[in-house]
Amino acid sequence: xxxxxxxxxxxxxxxxxxxxxxxxxxxxxxxxxxxxxxxxxxxxxxxxxxxxxxxxxxxxxxxxxxxxxxxxxxxxxxxxxxxxxxxxxxxxxxxxxxxxxxxxxxxx
Numbered sequence: 001x002x003x004x005x006x007x008x009x010x011x012x013x014x015x016x017x018x019x020x021x022x023x024x025x026x027x028x029x030x031x032x033x034x035x036x037x038x039x040x041x042x043x044x045x046x047x048x049x050x051x052x053x054x055x056x057x058x059x060x061x062x063x064x065x066x067x068x069x070x071x072x073x074x075x076x077x078x079x080x081x082x083x084x085x086x087x088x089x090x091x092x093x094x095x096x097x098x099x100x101x102x103x104x105x106x107x108x
Contacts, residue, residue, distance in 0.1 A: 007018065039062040039101045050096050051089075055082075061108070067101070069093070072108040079107055 019027075029035040043064060048056035061072035069090075073079040082089060082105075090102050 035099075036101075039097055041097060042098065043069070043101060050093060054078075063104070069102050069105045070104065070108055072075045083107060 006106050026035075029038055043050070044062055047059065047062055051059075055078065058073055058075045058078050059071060060074050062071075065072050071082070073082065089105060093102055094100050
């Protein structure tokens, strides 16, 4: 007779000394001093999610160097709008990341 496992959330408990996976990864990134590079890579990977499809489709190149986001935009009017809204964009990205990842944005 087959016995199926059913998770019982009310009676579930952790063993002493165990750590949540998210916390373990965070500790590893901190100990190997990789948190900054991880945040930069995350920003590049999730650019469309953060800024929207309209901006992401007009972005040719994007990279972070020395806490400065370098963006190459193919649309002149969009570039002008983003230059005007530069501080708001920095605040939005830093809030989304949960850390001060950027201090400036440079348009190429």
